[in-house]
């Protein structure tokens with residue numbers, strides 16, 4: 001339903017519900033794809049999740065959740081007040097036609113399902129309790145993480161030649177004379193946003209000149 005939807009200024013949390021631990025928290029952009037979710041915050045979260053202990057087992061138990069805050073600028077009270085205002089302005093409308101000003105069209109149906117409010121209901125009949133569920137559906141929009149995409153689709157790879165085995169002034173191997181390393185083959189990885197390209201360029205120039 002949400003495929004192709006790109007969101008800006010959302011909060012994301014990766015949560016281990018087994019031990020109620022927040023594994024990763026971020027704010028920024030994400031998108032819904034044909035396979036699940038992606039985008040800068042998701043890629044950064046994915047990098048953190050990769051090193052989380054007993055991950056395979058926890059994923060299999062559906063214990064790792066992605067919680068998206070679709071309105072991070074509003075706390076629960078402010079969002080509730082905003083909903084009341086929107087409902088006041090649309091009092092004779094059905095619930096399913098009342099969220100257009102608050103949320104992108106593509107996500108409205110899913111939020112409605114998560115709120116468990118009857119979409120046909122008139123907004124002036126929505127109870128305080130139902131509004132509370134709606135606030136949760138917007139601020140704690142939750143998905144279960146089932147796994148990662150294949151290595152072929154990876155944007156950045158972690159692992160590789162240990163930096164301790166490379167002379168940083170020349171990028172030459174400390175073990176094999178005359179062998180130089182640059183870019184992804186080195187065990188360094190950074191968030192998206194140009195850092196990995198910078199690593200590739202800088203190490204490439206250094207190795208080339210040496």
Ligand SMILES: Cc1cc2nc3c(=O)[nH]c(=O)nc-3n(C[C@H](O)[C@H](O)[C@H](O)COP(=O)(O)OP(=O)(O)OC[C@H]3O[C@@H](n4cnc5c(N)ncnc54)[C@H](O)[C@@H]3O)c2cc1C
Nearest residue numbers: 154155156182183184185191192193194195196197198200
């Ligand atoms: C879709 C995508 C988006 C990305 N976006 C970003 C981003 O926004 N910001 C960022 O910082 N990083 C980004 N990256 C990561 C970044 O592109 C890489 O970190 C960087 O290009 C690594 O450079 P490299 O020279 O080490 O390796 P590569 O760019 O992978 O170059 C390796 C080259 O070696 C060639 N090759 C492989 N095997 C052989 C062989 N046996 N003989 C001869 N040639 C061979 C390959 O064809 C390739 O041309 C992105 C990567 C992908 C895939």
